[in-house]
Amino acid sequence: MAVRLRTPLSGEGVIKLKAGDIVHLSGTIYTARDSAHGKILSLSPEELPFNPRGTVIYHCGPVVRKTPRGWEVVSAGPTTSARMNRYLGEILPLGIRGIIGKGGMDSEPFKGRAVYFAFTGGAGSLAAESIKRVRAVHWLDELGIPEAIWVLEVEDFPLVVAIDAHGSSLYR
Amino acid sequence: MLVDVLVDAIRLAVTAIPEDTVEALQRAHEAEESEIARFNLQNILKAIEIGRERSIPVCQDTGTLTFFVRAGVDSPFLTEIEGAIIEAVRKATPEVPLRPNSVDPLTGKNSGDNTGNGVPIIHWELTEENKIEVAVFPKGGGSENCSALAMLTPGEGWEGIKRFVVEKVKACGGKPCPPVILGVGVGGGADYSLELAKRALLRKVGERNANKRIARIEEELLEVVNSLGIGPMGMGGVTTALDVKIEVAHRHPASFPVGLIVQCWANRRAFLRISPDGRVDMWR
Numbered sequence: 187m188a189v190r191l192r193t194p195l196s197g198e199g200v201i202k203l204k205a206g207d208i209v210h211l212s213g214t215i216y217t218a219r220d221s222a223h224g225k226i227l228s229l230s231p232e233e234l235p236f237n238p239r240g241t242v243i244y245h246c247g248p249v250v251r252k253t254p255r256g257w258e259v260v261s262a263g264p265t266t267s268a269r270m271n272r273y274l275g276e277i278l279p280l281g282i283r284g285i286i287g288k289g290g291m292d293s294e295p296f297k298g299r300a301v302y303f304a305f306t307g308g309a310g311s312l313a314a315e316s317i318k319r320v321r322a323v324h325w326l327d328e329l330g331i332p333e334a335i336w337v338l339e340v341e342d343f344p345l346v347v348a349i350d351a352h353g354s355s356l357y358r
Numbered sequence: 359m360l361v362d363v364l365v366d367a368i369r370l371a372v373t374a375i376p377e378d379t380v381e382a383l384q385r386a387h388e389a390e391e392s393e394i395a396r397f398n399l400q401n402i403l404k405a406i407e408i409g410r411e412r413s414i415p416v417c418q419d420t421g422t423l424t425f426f427v428r429a430g431v432d433s434p435f436l437t438e439i440e441g442a443i444i445e446a447v448r449k450a451t452p453e454v455p456l457r458p459n460s461v462d463p464l465t466g467k468n469s470g471d472n473t474g475n476g477v478p479i480i481h482w483e484l485t486e487e488n489k490i491e492v493a494v495f496p497k498g499g500g501s502e503n504c505s506a507l508a509m510l511t512p513g514e515g516w517e518g519i520k521r522f523v524v525e526k527v528k529a530c531g532g533k534p535c536p537p538v539i540l541g542v543g544v545g546g547g548a549d550y551s552l553e554l555a556k557r558a559l560l561r562k563v564g565e566r567n568a569n570k571r572i573a574r575i576e577e578e579l580l581e582v583v584n585s586l587g588i589g590p591m592g593m594g595g596v597t598t599a600l601d602v603k604i605e606v607a608h609r610h611p612a613s614f615p616v617g618l619i620v621q622c623w624a625n626r627r628a629f630l631r632i633s634p635d636g637r638v639d640m641w642r
Contacts, residue, residue, distance in 0.1 A: 206394065249418045249457045261418040262453060263405075266500040267535045289500070289532040289592055297609065306398045307500065307535035307591055308624040309405035310418035330468030331458050344401075346394055355580060356394060356593045357532055358585075 194240025239281035247332030261310035364446030395595035421496035430487035532592015546607035552617035
């Protein structure tokens with residue numbers, strides 16, 4: 187079953203998804219890797235540069251290019267999500283409804299609240315085709331390009347629901 | 359001039375996946391029956407095509423820039439080559455562009471240009487020739503994180519090596535971006551077994567070790583790893599590895615070191631040869 191979804195995602199919306207579904211995601215997503223997770227969790231929700239409720243986090247450190255019109259994403263596939271397992275139990279309760287990554291995560295923390303979407307690792311040039319615009323970048327000076335939070339506008343980003351909100355996972 | 363050809367080689371490595379690897383991925387795509395495995399392999403093949411057509415990095419992790427240099431002591435470029443490699447990495451970072459991947463382990467600060475203490479990594483070999491050969495090997499972090507060393511006992515021997523490699527691949531699941539290529543270095547000591555494992559990955563996919571006994575073990579390991587069912591991106595399938603490469607060195611009588619370097623499907627490499635007259639040949 188292929189589903190089209192737009193951010194922000196609702197609790198009811200993600201509960202309906204099943205592992206194995208193909209989702210075409212549009213809207214705004216936020217990149218975050220190890221350092222950004224640490225920093226997000228060191229701040230109170232009011233101090234964050236974005237409202238996490240209903241958002242989708244993308245485990246990704248993009249290749250970007252600065253142009254006269256601003257930042258442009260050149261290549262932006264997912265990074266290994268398992269490194270972020272240690273933050274999962276605290277990050278999802280902020281209201282995050284989806285995580286995009288590769289390689290899978292612990293499925294337990296997703297139950298009843300969120301889903302894990304997989305995109306193909308290494309396919310950064312293809313992922314960049316779904317990224318239409320960089321809306322903003324947070325913490326760039328402090329964290330550097332790979333670890334900063336890149337706020338990306340995506341259109342029909344083709345994803346697989348790899349872990350659903352009912353505890354089912356596609357990972358072997 | 360030297361700097362520019364090295365920038366070209368770095369660009370070639372990150373934007374154009376070698377033909378032997380692409381063909382192996384196409385065969386893997388034909389062999390998979392599951393919808394999800396085919397989705398992932400189709401995405402991989404599309405990403406490779408886009409990278410080549412637009413000359414952009416196929417994978418956003420453009421890796422730790424690693425170089426294997428065979429430097430002829432009679433080359434007129436011998437004294438320039440190290441500086442040229444470092445300068446080429448600096449120049450390639452905004453030009454290709456590459457992702458800046460060099461982080462100070464104490465402060466967490468990214469140097470911004472892929473250089474820093476010890477990076478780019480350059481492995482040297484001196485030869486009695488008058489040419490210089492450079493292998494450019496941008497190594498991704500996700501797959502490198504699955505690499506490992508085992509100091510086995512001689513009693514465990516080759517059976518122990520097979521067990522170690524299979525257990526590691528199983529434990530890594532989808533993390534290193536399968537279908538992977540496995541580099542295995544045996545003997546030489548802890549450090550050298552890992553270097554051999556990384557060098558092994560410079561061989562083409564499908565190219566067997568010239569030693570028939572080693573070649574048989576490569577094939578055997580490939581079959582066992584593919585029977586694990588991990589599949590493309592760890593979501594199930596018949597292709598977990600595209601190839602296994604083994605290189606050996608003599609070992610200490612008490613030791614049986616085995617280094618394992620896991621390489622993702624984005625098996626990036628480029629080679630260049632600098633002749634004494636300045637002529638440059640480049641290939642993948």
